[in-house]
Amino acid sequence: MLPAGIRPPLSPHWSAILQQPDVPARARRRVVLLGATGSIGRQACEIVAAHPDRFELVGVVAGHDPGALDAVVRRFGVPRSAVVDPPPGAVLPEGCAVGLEAACEIAALDADVVCVGISGAAALRPTLAALEAGTDVATATKEVLVMAGELVRARAAASGATIIPVDSEHSALWQCLRGEDPASVRRLVLTASGGPFRQRPLDTLATVTVEEALRHPNWSMGPKITVDSATMMNKGLEIIEAHFLFDMPYARIDVVIHPPSVVHSCVEFCDGATLAQLGLPDMRVPIALALSGGRRLEGVCAPVDLAAASPLEFQEVDPRRFPAVGLARRAGEAGGAAPCVLNAANEAAVAAFLGGGCRFDEIVPLVERTLDAAPAPASPSLDELVALDAWAREEVGRACAPATGGRS
Ligand SMILES: NC(=O)c1ccc[n+]([C@@H]2O[C@H](COP(=O)([O-])OP(=O)(O)OC[C@H]3O[C@@H](n4cnc5c(N)ncnc54)[C@H](OP(=O)(O)O)[C@@H]3O)[C@@H](O)[C@H]2O)c1
Structure with a gap:
């Protein structure tokens, strides 16, 4: 319960995204798409293809x-394209530029919205480039907010750009919060499916195969986020993402397991009302809403059949089964460099698991050990964050390297 008289500290800048959209109903929006070839990118392309009168890539x-x-x-x-790290000798699209700088130039093009679907911390510099150019950013890439939330917020505040959530949970929160008085918000509740191992015996998690970890019960996504959903590190990262997106203290961001993935998240208000956003597990809805600046488009997805979706089951998170949630919360509360280290160590550990370098049940302990061993500057600069990110990846790489005795 929130003590009487205490109000959420939503700043004027962040509460700006909670206003109703001021995008003209029929405006055609110029869109830059980062990570155009991935799961988010392909679904964003479907939205653009279905609404050529509304969007132009x-x-x-x-x-x-x-x-x-x-x-x-x-x-x-599309007139401008870039590929960051093509294989040697690969044939490029006509006029396609190469490298990170080229990607940042494209992120800074004159556009109405930059949609970010690059997986992981690789999205940081292009996201910052878009914000510095003053362009609104519709981002699915939670890792950027986890790694450098303070910096990202500062860049957005300096240019007046808005960050619009694409992650389905944060889009749900956004939809529930829009038009509400920020002072009336008591608690944000993120829902989690619990992934494929919600009921698997704990003593068998050591034998989880890559194929099993990539079989998400409800969502079809890229490999990294799918493994994160299986460990529930994804939800831990989303707690930190919600903290930075909505300026909400960690103590007022909760997680509940909801296996059907129909309720995408909820907001609890001071009068005891809870608003939830429901829908089929289909990322096109949050992507379309973010690309359009908050306007709803016709027929993006079928509505949920409530009778067929029943019962809408909810459960508490078991910390023994899903220690990643508490670990991420701890890193978020510690602040400074800790979320950056958490994120980098997790990206490296997931990559190691996918490549056969560690077991599934070693991912979270690897992240925890790296976090405990990390230097902890309180207000790291961008260069310090980049260096810590590299350090954490090396630490995990060393722990997984066969030459040093294999898995630890
Ligand atoms: N998929 C979902 O349903 C979903 C839902 C919520 C949030 N998200 C978040 O959205 C982000 C993308 O997820 P995803 O599932 O779409 O991943 P994905 O399918 O693996 O796609 C990743 C995209 O990033 C690009 N990419 C990879 N490394 C890059 C680099 N160094 N520089 C520039 N681009 C790079 C890839 O390009 P190439 O293919 O050319 O390498 C690809 O276009 C993640 O942060 C994830 O957590 C995804």
């Missing part, structure tokens, strides 16, 4: 797959 960026990027460039006639 003016720039696209991919990581390593120029062939898939070429298909996007040709399909939409």
